[in-house]
Amino acid sequence: MRIGDLLVEAGLVSREDIARASAEQARTGNRLGDTLVAMGALSQAALAAFFAQLPQDPPDLGATGIPAAELLNLLLKQIYTMRLEQARQIAEAIKLPPHIVDQLIRMATDRGLVQALPNLNGQVSLEMRYGLTDLGWRWAQDALAQSQYGGPAPVTLAQFTARVHLQKVTTEAVTPDRLRQAFAGLTISETFLQRIGPALSAGRAILLYGPPGNGKTSVALRLAEIFTAVIYLPYAIMVEGQIIRIFDPSFHRAIAAAEPAPEPGFASLRREQYDARWVPCRRPFVVVGGEMTLEMLDLSYDPVAKFYEAPLHVKALGGCFLIDDFGRQLVTPETLLNRWIVPLENQIDYLKLHTGKSFSVPFEELVIFSTNLAPEELMDPAFLRRLPYKLEVSGPSREEFKRIFAATCAAQNLPITDAVFDVIVHKIREEKGLQLAAYQPRFIVDQVVAASRFLSIAPEFRAEFIAAALDNLQVRDRARPAAAAV
Numbered sequence: 393m394r395i396g397d398l399l400v401e402a403g404l405v406s407r408e409d410i411a412r413a414s415a416e417q418a419r420t421g422n423r424l425g426d427t428l429v430a431m432g433a434l435s436q437a438a439l440a441a442f443f444a445q446l447p448q449d450p451p452d453l454g455a456t457g458i459p460a461a462e463l464l465n466l467l468l469k470q471i472y473t474m475r476l477e478q479a480r481q482i483a484e485a486i487k488l489p490p491h492i493v494d495q496l497i498r499m500a501t502d503r504g505l506v507q508a509l510p511n512l513n514g515q516v517s518l519e520m521r522y523g524l525t526d527l528g529w530r531w532a533q534d535a536l537a538q539s540q541y542g543g544p545a546p547v548t549l550a551q552f553t554a555r556v557h558l559q560k561v562t563t564e565a566v567t568p569d570r571l572r573q574a575f576a577g578l579t580i581s582e583t584f585l586q587r588i589g590p591a592l593s594a595g596r597a598i599l600l601y602g603p604p605g606n607g608k609t610s611v612a613l614r615l616a617e618i619f620t621a622v623i624y625l626p627y628a629i630m631v632e633g634q635i636i637r638i639f640d641p642s643f644h645r646a647i648a649a650a651e652p653a654p655e656p657g658f659a660s661l662r663r664e665q666y667d668a669r670w671v672p673c674r675r676p677f678v679v680v681g682g683e684m685t686l687e688m689l690d691l692s693y694d695p696v697a698k699f700y701e702a703p704l705h706v707k708a709l710g711g712c713f714l715i716d717d718f719g720r721q722l723v724t725p726e727t728l729l730n731r732w733i734v735p736l737e738n739q740i741d742y743l744k745l746h747t748g749k750s751f752s753v754p755f756e757e758l759v760i761f762s763t764n765l766a767p768e769e770l771m772d773p774a775f776l777r778r779l780p781y782k783l784e785v786s787g788p789s790r791e792e793f794k795r796i797f798a799a800t801c802a803a804q805n806l807p808i809t810d811a812v813f814d815v816i817v818h819k820i821r822e823e824k825g826l827q828l829a830a831y832q833p834r835f836i837v838d839q840v841v842a843a844s845r846f847l848s849i850a851p852e853f854r855a856e857f858i859a860a861a862l863d864n865l866q867v868r869d870r871a872r873p874a875a876a877a878v
Contacts, residue, residue, distance in 0.1 A: 395424055398672055399434070401622050401647050402442060409433040447555065447624050447667035449489045456492065457548035458630055460499065463488070465535040467496050468505060468524065469542045472532035477509065477521040487544035487627065487668040497522060505531050541635045541699040546628040547669050552638075553754055556709050559623040560756035561675065562595040566618060574617040578610060579792050579799075579830070584783065591781035592618060597736055597759040599718075599776075602785040604764040605831035611785060612714050612760050616677035622647060623710045624670035628699075632749050635699040636691065639671050643707050647672040676711035678704050684721040689731060693746045705741070708757045718763040718770065725770045729778075732759075736778050787827045790817065797833040804841050806851040812858075819862050826865065836861045 396410040405413075405428060413427040420427070425443070428434040450456045456463065463486075470476055470485045483493040500506035505528035509521040524532060536542075547555075571585050571592075591598050592615065600608045627639045639646075680688070692701040705713050719725050735741040735755035744750045767776060776782070788796060794813060801808045816836065820826050839861035844851040 395666070397647065398446070398622065398666075399425075399428070399442065401672070404438055404442060405433050445558070447670040449665040449667050450492065453492055453495055456488070456545065457551055458546060460496075462630065462633070463545060464496055464499055464505075465531075465538070466542070466545060467493075467500065468528060468532040469535050471506070471522070471524055472529065472536070473542050477523065478519045479522070480519060482522075485544070489665060489668075500528065504528075539635060539699050540697040541628065541637070543637070544627040545669050546630040546635055547626045547667075549629055549631045549751060549753075552626055552629045555624060555626075555670070556754040556756050559621070559710050560595065560754075561619060561710065561712075561758050562593070564619050564621050566592045570618055574614050575611075578607065578614065579788060579796050580611070581792070584785070587783055588781075591783065592758070594780070595756075595758055596780045597761070597778070599767060599779045599782045600760060600762045600785055601767050601782065602764065603787060603827065603829065605829040606785050606787050607830045608762045608764070608785045609714075609716055612716070612762050613677070613679075615712055615758070615760070616675070619675045619711070621675065622672050623675055625673050625676075625710070626670055631751055632745060632747065634745055634747070636702050637699065638702050638707065639673075640702075640707050643676050643678050643704075644671065645674040645676075647674070676708050677714070678708040678711070679714045679716060680704060680721075681716045682720045682722070684715065684723060684728075686723045686727060686731060691743050691745065700745075703743070705735075705755070705757065705759075706743075706753060709754060710757065712758040712760060714760045714762065716762050718761040719765040726772075726775075729771055729775045733775075733778065787829050790828065793817070793828045793830075793833070796830060797837075800833040800837045804837055804851060806837055806841060806853070808853060812853045816858060816862075819858070820865070824862060824865060832865065835865065839864060 396405075396414065399405045400407055400410060409428060409431070410424075413424055413431060413433065416422075416431065417424055417427045422430075425434070425439045429436050429439055453460055453463070467482060467486060470482065474481075474485060476482050476485060479490065479493055479497060482497070483490055486493065488496075497506060501508075501522075504525055506522050507525050507528075509523045511521070566589060568585065568589060571589055575585070588598075588611075600612060602608060625639050625644055628635050628637045630636075689703050689705055691703060693699075694701070715721070715728075721728065729736075732741075736759065739755045740752050741755045742750055742752050761779065763770060767782065787793075797808065797813060797816075817828070820828060820832065836858070840853060840857045841851045843854075843857045843860065
């Protein structure tokens, strides 16, 4: 990832600005940021603020915060398992700047673990090639026996904690316009927007409740579009000599480069740098449902690989953690809330290594509980008090229901008249005894379209199609007499 891509993602410059600045940079040799300022595409203050948020390259080995012996072990494991030979390849794998990689290679060479390799077939190369000695092979195998982690160099717990506090969700402004943009396409009342806005700004736990089928999950998922800032997540952290993997492509959306980076020399000059041990990402949005267990909130230790995977709520730091269908998990609501009573209150959680060592991590994320069960049946008043924002997602009004129905019909090219709509509403309310729900238009329209397709006709609201669709809205009550067979 290059600085230009990050500037574009931050909304500070355009791709065209970067293209022009890159051409000028190639001519002058100046830094990209300085070139953008000189062109007038970016102010000096905006550039300074951008770099203040950027994880800075460690100036020396000690500034990484990781013991040199641990980094040396990691370097040897990567050379061994990935068959790396050039310093540039090693730097890309370990995600450390060239001058630190050079220092590690010199340490390995001085200890007789690495040796320079001759050029292949007499070819002249500007880059030195390296290989493990016999001692280096044994050292790498011993290091793998201690831990099979061979990814990028970790950061320290203190560095991770400081970064989480720097980029918590409350640092990003939530405005009414941003809310309306995020919920575009959903029929949401203005009252609900006015209530959920302060909840998002506060960054505290939210309980979404109400009858099923009214869009609680859809509302929760749209919240991911409100927060647009780029944050930085480490590949891994080191705690008490143990590796804990944080970055997970399953949950984290890394910012992709617009195009492959050119092949610069290993020590090319006049380029802005940032600590590549941190991955630029969109704010994470982690969703769990009925499959959630209490073990998912603890460190997961692999006894074979001998390193840890971070729990789900740690992977959600800086973003949102949605517990969907709350109350239907394998773990009871009381047990889950007992586990989180301190994190929800103090924004701090405690994890334990298999060695017995405990440590704290920030709990800076927006936790959203979504349930169609009655909140007072799920938890006692003491727990409800710790969920400061409780928002009911109720069924739509008749007018809202009509707008949802019209939009759904339009998407399927299915014409509907006011008379047909009135009949459907009457049947739902009076004949079926049901409340209007946001899911019903899509359910009914899909069934009418399927029935029309079965008869090879254009989609239309026939009385028998409507009746069949409404019958499928609910299971027939066995206590009521069945309709006479036709």
